[in-house]
Amino acid sequence: MSPTPSLEPDMPPPSDPPGGTRTPQVSYRQARPLAGAVFEVGGLSVFYGDHEAVRDVNLSIGHRQITAMIGPSGCGKSTVLRCFNRMNDLIPHARVAGKIHYHSEDLYGREVDPIEVRRRIGMVFQKPNPFPKSIYDNIAYGPRVGGFKGNLDDLVEETLTHAALWDEVKDKLKTSALALSGGQQQRLCIARTIAVQPEVILMDEPCSALDPIATAKIEDLMEKLAEEFTIIVVTHNMQQAARVSHRTAFFTADVDDKGERHGRLIEYDETSRIFSNPSDNRTEDYISGRFG
């Protein structure tokens, strides 16, 4: 993963060294107990056609905590992430088996409306994908399609302030979001997500297309947002997982005798344990850089 050239103009030097070069923190974030979990996942498998891409995943996601999902490419962590807001529904031939309960409601129950699900469980993607509309309209999009009745101007300002973007964009709300730098675009996408006032934010490698400075800003934002939102983040960047998350799930892929890869959850624990004293050798090998 090579950082893209800096896209962030007029940036004051960051107070602490940027993302990739920060020394690993010794103090990990303290995970709270998992009582009253937001998600309960049991025996989750995901199929693409006949291929079982992810097999038998069990985990619980804590309320207002950051859960990181790490692992080598092709281990199914993004696939699992996309189960939480039913984005896999949009992929033809994708099928989900097992249980995902959201506040003890079966997320894949017969009467569950995926649109309703996605308004409560937002998502930020790997590559910033702002709509080719103005900054204002990007934020206003979600509330508008959701039938928001209040004052949109206020909501836009509030949301952008919340996402620490207001000062940078307040004078150009009507200009195209595509004129922003990559890091600003990604923060706009986060802002767009919280404008719908979800409970959970899913992030699929949100920093992988960004330079270290933009990455650091997103990480700061994530920490701030975790006070109000439950965040699940898929990342390739182990330092990022160590820095921001309370709990970490480590995935890897088994190759069966037919040569097919099946993603598996190997270990799920408090981040401090995963990075200091993992119980599985594969986790240890991965975080110490021996494979993956």
Place this chain on the structure above:
Amino acid sequence: MSVPQQRPRSASGSPGFLKRSQPRYGEKVIKVLLVAAALVSVLTTVGIVIALVPPTSDFFGEVGLGEFLTGTEWSALFNPPEFGVLPLVGATLLITLIALVVAVPLGLGAAIYLSEYASSRTRTVFKPVLEVLAGIPTVVYGFFALKAITPFLRDNWWFDQPPQIFNALSAGFVMGIMIIPTVASLSEDAMAAVPHALRDGAFALGSSRMQVSTRVVFPAALSGIVAAVVLGISRAIGETMIVAIAAGLRPQLSWNPLEGMQTMTAFIAAAGIGDVPVGSTGYKTIFAVGSLLFVMTLVMNLISIRLVRKYREVYE
């Protein structure tokens, strides 16, 4: 099996060893042929415009521009001749409008269905079938209008006055059917080209499929969609056979689609295959009407380019 041995090229040599070792005439020939191919269409267009100019200017030497553009009577080939082009322009506009009322909703609807709703299997079957519609000769559409649509309308008319045998409504309706594939196919291409990441973003914010289609995909594909509609309008304005057969050849200024009327193209066709003496005023009339048609299409294209620049959402 032995690997064929290739002797390494010598890295050094006499001065100028990097010069081309063989002349490549083929490259030049190909380039000339390709330029010629590109020029043919440009030169043809220029040639048509040039050919239109002298008879048109001759015509306006004999008939005033004001009389031509504002007159409401058209009987160019009869005695006494009247050269008011408005009846022809009006008929062209009315029939084109009817065609658009049919083609734009149906064409865009089909495009949105194919691009956003249909499974890939449905799409691969549906789209070629749709495009076959575009391959039906327009004379067939013309007779379909005259022999199927018009009788149907006349037999099942709910209001007072049934349409005449030749009428603008049938012609416009069938013309609309004719341009649906153009509008649908090109619009679908434009919508399919919108990046999937935008749809994902919209779905993740809790949009329904219709909201994704109309609020994200449609605006992002607008320039392509407008281009599709403009191409459809151009085909409608220039369409001759359907209107000549189904709308009749009687020039009259009327906005009643139930009446017969003659469009600009129908006049050109009728006069062109008639026995108008070369060089007569009637003959020059053909070119004058042709020039006006050309100008109208051109202006429409310019306007649509402006509109697209103003409203499209550039996604890359």
